Amino acid sequence: MWALFLKCMLGAGVVLIISILSKSKAFYIAGLVPLFPTFALIAHVIVYQQKGAEALQKTALFGLWSLIPYAIYLIAVYVLATRMSMWSCLGLATLCWVVAAAGLIYGWQLFQH
Secondary structure, three states, X not given: OHHHHHHHHHHHXXXXXXXXXHOOOOHHHHHOHHHOOHHHXXXXXXXXXXXXXXXXXXXXXXHHHOHHHHHHHHHHHHHHOOOOOHHHHHHHXXXXXXXXXXXXXXXXXXXXX
């Protein structure tokens, strides 16, 4: 139960840091904070403990490939930010991420077996 509480507090801390940075002169750094491997560290510990080093290695490789959907999301936000409302921009960019992530998962399952 304490582990779950600590994970929740870690997530809340990240949101607080993002909020503070977004109000500063260096607001753009708020885009870097979500890339700190907070949840990746948690996932990597769990994968290693439950599946071992080989599974951790595959998880890291998949994590590298997962940068592609994130890049697609960021490109969509960059292109659409001045062309539509914030909600439309972020909604469409998120849809792009979902499609790219689904393609990544499908491709990974197809070629990893």
